[in-house]
């Protein structure tokens with residue numbers, strides 16, 4: 001049975017949407033939320049569903065095997081990054097090959113890479129007067145946003161759109177598709 005760990009750095013609206021989607025699916029468990037910020041709102045969201053939370057710092061994440069050991073101990077089979085902003089270290093990728101999925105709020109390979117997250121992405125897209133944006137869901141490798149893309153969905157951008165209104169459009173796509181794509185991925 002798939003047992004999922006979700007990594008999130010901030011608000012956690014995607015994490016909560018995923019938790020809700022899988023709540024009544026008996027064959028898939030959202031087991032734990034991991035975050036690098038002790039003030040991340042995702043912690044409150046996890047509490048609401050009585051899901052365990054692990055908060056870690058840079059040393060623990062990059063200079064120890066603590067997180068991997070925790071995931072193995074809890075028999076985690078797959079990892080979902082839902083607004084997680086740190087680069088995944090190699091030892092974690094090796095421990096979960098092709099079993100880490102990330103969502104990115106733009107149409108990769110454009111607007112990816114270090115520093116390209118959340119509103120930074122939407123601001124850059126609007127500044128460049130793009131006509132469309134969207135979401136990319138991809139496997140995670142050792143480089144930011146470069147793993148194999150398994151799903152994309154698009155939205156149109158019109159002249160009146162701001163980075164905030166674009167963020168809203170992209171969030172809608174995320175809520176609609178991310179849980180379903182995770183579900184399909186786990187079924188394979």
Ligand code: GAR
Nearest residue numbers: 011012013014083103104105117118
């Ligand atoms: C989401 O839009 C997600 O795609 C993005 O952060 C947001 C988190 O929102 N992720 C990245 O930018 C990763 N590079 P949330 O915390 O409300 O789910």
